[in-house]
Amino acid sequence: MKIAVKKGDDMHLHLRRGQILRSVIGFTSSQFKRAVIMPNTGPPILTAKDAVAYRDEIMQYQVGDFQPLMTIQVTDCTTPAMIEEAKEAGVVAGKVYPQGVTTNSQNGIANFKAIYPALREMQNQQMLLLLHGESPDPEVFCLDREEVFLSTLANLAGDFPELKIVLEHITTEKAVLAVKKFENVAATITAHHLLLTLDDVIGNLISPHNFCKPIAKRPEDRWTLRQAAISGNPKFFYGGDSAPHAKEMKECSNGCAGIFNAPVALPLLAQIFAKYSGFSFLNDFISKFGADFYGLPQTKETIILAEKDWPVPNEYDGIVPFMAGKTLRYQVID
């Protein structure tokens, strides 16, 4: 059996630079028409100029008509003028990392008031605010960090009512409730958070390839995320948060956070939607709700999946993909 799904939007993607970028870009450009490119590269994307150079680097690979939607990282050094320049250069959003919450976030912010001038300009410029929604307070227990961050989200949503805010890669029931509450807030949901709980990271053996930030939570959180994803609520759309790290940076004494799910994205989403809702809302989840929230035209192309067992390879160019060695029920054939 074949199914046609939209070649849509991955609204949250880490591509890195150089060799890793070259290795991974094709997985996304073959499955998605557009992707929102995260700025926490090393060094980070902080200015219009950085974003343009990064876009040029991405486009030099054979990505067909793939469109990277560029972002800059907003730090306490980001001025309103930098926001204006970024907007002119086609940057769609500013990403904020609280300090130290994930890969390359040492330069993240400790106090949101410090970026209020930048946020005000983003609101003026209709540039979106993308939030890694975890408290940076080292005293906050790992499983509570998203919940603790929700009061910051409430402040931001209230203080900037015209600013479109995306709470990225949500993982908890409480985050789903918070997103529903504020008119100017939406959320991305990854494929892996629809599948995993903390049990898949540490419940049996310890599995670094299922380790990401925010970490997968309890079964009831996963259930709520699935409901949000398949419900047809336009506040929830796909952002894969594919985050490649070399195998030896994962399988070591202190492994990096991030799940490389780009190779399996559409087959996995098809499998999840087939199981929990039928395909009814898959196209909306990957090509309508995100585009609408970003104010972009919806993509029109489709891509063909075959219902055919696909054993996921153990690695691609030294990077272990999500579901490595497992068999998916769909594969991309066109």
Next chain:
Amino acid sequence: MKIAVKKGDDMHLHLRRGQILRSVIGFTSSQFKRAVIMPNTGPPILTAKDAVAYRDEIMQYQVGDFQPLMTIQVTDCTTPAMIEEAKEAGVVAGKVYPQGVTTNSQNGIANFKAIYPALREMQNQQMLLLLHGESPDPEVFCLDREEVFLSTLANLAGDFPELKIVLEHITTEKAVLAVKKFENVAATITAHHLLLTLDDVIGNLISPHNFCKPIAKRPEDRWTLRQAAISGNPKFFYGGDSAPHAKEMKECSNGCAGIFNAPVALPLLAQIFAKYSGFSFLNDFISKFGADFYGLPQTKETIILAEKDWPVPNEYDGIVPFMAGKTLRYQVID
């Protein structure tokens, strides 16, 4: 500064067999006079004969006057006659693993009623019951497994009021409360559970050398464990649960559970007790309460620690110790 502490008892120790046993035995025999040897070797220690052969293997290394206190694993194949034979052979306790809860527990039990005849005989023979206290139900979320097991503990404590039961390597506030509740129940506490929370496993990077079963829990659980350990309550005594695995079995895509803390045991305990209570109850914790509960004479020897920075080696014979690369404030000098 030098301090003398008791050369006491490690009431929970994994030594493995063969090459690993040879590599690790000296760390414990130099710091402890006795240790309770866990039976989940490959193959497991199930009978008096197995236990005697295992003891002989341990004693063939130059362990001085170290005394291994042998255990057998109690499974649903363990008959009362096997218990009687084990007791005659000097086995001090039967260990029960619920099915699949940790390393080499595939043969663990699913239904405790199946071992009631064996438990009755253990009660008759005054052999202790040692419990890995986690629910084997795969539907139970990893962080809830110890708590869910406590109803089983209550049943066992009530059904066998004369059976001495040790809830091993406890990790939660609820377990501490349960242990206090039943007269015939005590508990071991490891050194690493006095130090770690889940944040040290997955809160920043993913750290397989801090991964064990039961996994370290929340800060408030750790606080309660520390209070139990330093309080002088005789129901709580030291069991290190040192569990060596080759480095490549930890730093891989599916790493084994277990923390190899034997090399750092006494220096670390001294550091913890110095910080949280002074040394007042350290000797009781490592040489009195456990011996009393087991009905053994207390050990008399002492061992000298110096207050002197000790950088913990990165590995010993291909096994990464707990606190590798960190600096402890004490070291064993005699």
